[in-house]
Amino acid sequence: MMALAAARIREQHPLLSQLDCVAGDGDHGTTMLRIMDRLEAAFQSDTGADLRTSFCSAGWNVMGSDGGASSSLLGAFFLGIGEATQAGVLSWDCDGFAAALQSGLQAVQVQTKARPGDKTMMDALTPAVETFAAKAEAGKGMFEALKAAAEAAKAGAAATETLIARYGRARLLGERTKGHQDPGAASVALIFEGFATAPSEIKGGTEYARH
DSSP states (O other): OHHHHHHHHHHHHHHHHHHHTTTSOSOHHHHHHHHHHHHHHHHHHTTTOOHHHHHHHHHHHHHTTOOHHHHHHHHHHHHHHHHTSOTTOOOOOHHHHHHHHHHHHHHHHHHOOOOTTSSSTHHHHHHHHHHHHHHHHTTOOHHHHHHHHHHHHHHHHHHGGGSOOOSSGGGGGGGGGTTSOOHHHHHHHHHHHHHHHHHHHSTTHHHHHHO
């Protein structure tokens, strides 16, 4: 999942920087490249580690990537997932992963007052996590829940084109931010898109989808 999320960011990082040119420094794409390098490295170095160790390591790695608000908030997300997971746990079922994602979202909500509708990454992250949780509660498998979460994140990111920015430097441009997709939300949508492709890439995908 992490490798495929990183791959999607690497493929689309020029677009992310282009989106950031509207109200930022135009460097969001390169920032996300650093974040994904650190995220992926945490899982490569912790091969065989439990989920708590891997995600906590990933969270701290991302926070240390010098990526401003993006690294702080995404780092909090992955760290929140890790800290909510008991030591020694090596795998999640769909319900377990839903709970972990919700804890990650709550950790982000502690760090920012931004919520859906404010034209930030929360417009993609919140619906993705909530949709995954709803699918898990309905008894769906991991594959279906991830796919639905990715679709919700993509829709949330696309919807930011109609919004006026209320946080960060972009808020200073007011109405001029309408008509442009938020780069942070676009990044989150790409991450979940990568997550959703993981089951089809894993040998024995039917078993993975069931869990």
